[in-house]
Amino acid sequence: MSRPTIKHIAAEAGVALGTASRALSGNGSVASETRERVLAAAQRLNYIPNAQARSLRSERTETIGLLIPAVRNPFFAELAHEVEREARASGLSVVLCSANEDPELMREYVLVLRRQRVDGIIVAPFSTAHDPLLTVRDAGIPLVFVDRTIPGMDVPAVVSDTGPALHDAVHALVAGGAQRIGFLSGPSQTTTGVERLAEFTDAAAAAGVETVIQHGDFQEEAGRRGMQALLAADVDAVLTADSRMTLGAVRECLDNGIVPAGDLPFIGFDDIAPFALLQPPLPLICQDLEGMATTAVQLLNAQLDGEAPHTEHRLPAHLRLSPQTTTTEAEVLRHD
């Protein structure tokens, strides 16, 4: 037989279709004895409700979309994991769309999500092609930005507050004797790129230390090139602004026989798995991924409940000098 429907189980239980529906969904009142019979029938026939049909009626799919640049990027894999966990806690399923850093693909995925009538979308915006997201917002589909935001789009966003951590990092490097810090910055088209650069230059100015800035596009290759340039510019310490570029910079160092944080003072960005293999441990600026995911899902849920949450939420990042260092130690260091 084809998949059993509510009709089948109603017949099996000897009740009307509507009664079976009420018994199964829990909405509306059913005599407990009747409900038992219906549930038993459902069990017997291995009934599994059809989510399509249900959402056709209810205008709700209990499904959200998560749009990220790439699952292969450990930072976003981790984010996806946390978002999924948090969404499940609210009874939401997640359709994960990994756009492979391709704006065209992103446009396509937005369409897929809209066709699937997801209840809302959490997106880590990575392209400068914003029009698909504008369309989503204008269609009234609940939207949340995570990791990055798009200025002027008036969409709730959850991002990291990296200022204090970058400040701590600069001071830690200076305390270690740095006089000329190289900074691998993200692209100036992104909010994170702009902010972190400003935060770094502020901290460096305050500490009275010389700086060399290299811009990149948040990709590993840019990290390599940037690192080459920094080495050529003869910096005596390095600070980075995202995980991919850190990866590239580290590899570039290693290829040149330089051990990051060993031969050259180095503070990286994001606590992703690869860095755990470095010897000595790489000091890192760590974002609160779990908090970001939790907040993002909450912001989406708030919109699903008809609220209009504040536009920007900032979660503190912190400097971690070694895997054993606690936040407290970093705090102490900050207040030196």
Place this chain on the structure above:
Amino acid sequence: MSRPTIKHIAAEAGVALGTASRALSGNGSVASETRERVLAAAQRLNYIPNAQARSLRSERTETIGLLIPAVRNPFFAELAHEVEREARASGLSVVLCSANEDPELMREYVLVLRRQRVDGIIVAPFSTAHDPLLTVRDAGIPLVFVDRTIPGMDVPAVVSDTGPALHDAVHALVAGGAQRIGFLSGPSQTTTGVERLAEFTDAAAAAGVETVIQHGDFQEEAGRRGMQALLAADVDAVLTADSRMTLGAVRECLDNGIVPAGDLPFIGFDDIAPFALLQPPLPLICQDLEGMATTAVQLLNAQLDGEAPHTEHRLPAHLRLSPQTTTTEAEVLRHD
């Protein structure tokens, strides 16, 4: 206004609902002039078809499920990426379910996928609790195993053929002077655990080299413990059977001041990003992830087309001595 439906665009174009449907879906014949009008109306109203309603009729969601132990595991993140790419090429969307290594969660996700009426499921089985998968198969839902298989379940599977690569690896270690090879093996409840162990012991016997075997559960912690034991057992070379345990073993080595493949001959498993940061480069047994993903989607598509594909597909893995080494070099080595 709420989201436009076919009815709205039919009205806008001044045709009947059925005609609009035909024009939009391309099924059935419509005068080209009429089609133009309908398409224009759809464009004007920003019409986006409702996938739920469509699949309610068509009994097809054009969506497949991908069930993996964890996205945070780079091997599976990579697999997810490749599956998604290949699925998209066949016009299928992927619902990614990352079960966080939890059998209970896996059971839950299977239910979600069935409620969503996905057309089929690709799963990397990781639990010994097979009953949810049995239920899927018995319900006649197309199913494909990837990475691992479950003996006796008669489900098409695509796995790696690691025999030749493990053989090469043993020979490479012996050629390097190894006399007592430690092997970090997976659990004996998994096909990959059993097979790779057998392949290793065969190769070791053929090479006449002593072996020390440590079993683990494919988790990083097991890799650490296993490595401790191997060090205590005084092995002079190490070979591993999966990426997670390799990670753990490498970290354990580093924590003890031993450089894998530097101080101690070491061949790891799977070409995941973290290993790229190791100095010297870690020799690796590399699986053909792209091939596995492609084949898995093909096997699923074949079932969707009513075919009954062969049960087991094996794709060759190969030994890569360094990132620059080509397959050819490894081939040469094998035929020594």
Place this chain on the structure above:
DNA sequence: CTGTTAGCGCCTTCAC
């Protein structure tokens, strides 16, 4: 409390 009925948005016969 339960049965009946009317759609949700779409596709697909059937007539014309």
Place this chain on the structure above:
DNA sequence: GTGAAGGCGCTAACAG
């Protein structure tokens, strides 16, 4: 080539 009508599985609103 086009219009009208029925139904996919389900929920909700209304009678009884």
